Amino acid sequence: MSAAGPGLTPELFWLLMTAILAALLWVPFIVLSSRPADAPFQSFARMARISEMSDITQRAYRAHLNLLEQFLPFAVVVLIAHLAGVSNGLTLAACAAFFWLRIAHAVGFIAGFARMPLRPLLFTGGWVCILAIAAAILLA
Template sequence: MTPELTWLTLTAILAASLWIPYIVGVNRHAVEGQDAFLRPHDLTAYPAWVHRAHRAHLNLVEQALPFAIVVLIAHQAGVSTTLTIWAAGLFFWLRIAHAVGMISGAAGFPARPLLFTAGWIAILVIAVEVLRA
């Protein structure tokens, strides 16, 4: 398995697990009159961190698909360079930092948008390497 696929696998595990803080928050802070199975919840009725946990999950899902596509195309095309390996690893760690910063509230403006943008750039770096091959 290439390093890029390893980073993709770790990113998939993160995406598959990032719903947990949101669900913990929704269940820990039950709101009177709010059906536990009603989706989507009225997030304004919950503490701010619960809303941020929901957004952190959605933000990762928004970037995980393009990341997965370019990594899988790179793998299929036999493209694995120092640049793609570093970009894939950086993407994963940026997404960890984004999730932790967003849920905790520590990464406000401009940190959070910069982390998201850096992840986008990492995706573009891999895509450019694929297109150059």
């Protein structure tokens, strides 16, 4: 993937795409928690009790939180790499892989087909991408 604009490196492009994913991933939870089956939660008059919602609604909630758990360290290492001028095949591959792993994780988690051991493997893949970028920075 080439840079999308001036000053936007491929790594920053993938960071931007992941930020957009994180900004959109709350939508499935809101849509699912507003369904008639979850009628007590439609008014938003009180804090939702996630444990009382449908399984798919709970999975959508967790998928969003799970992405946010990995997004912060991913964003930090990508920004440090950018500021340090570290950009190579490893950082590009790790950034792209991180994004696609997070897509697969979210879709699989919400749909319910990414179960043991697939979901933890997808999460671990993202973690390895973060560590690979950090290693590229430290070894530069």
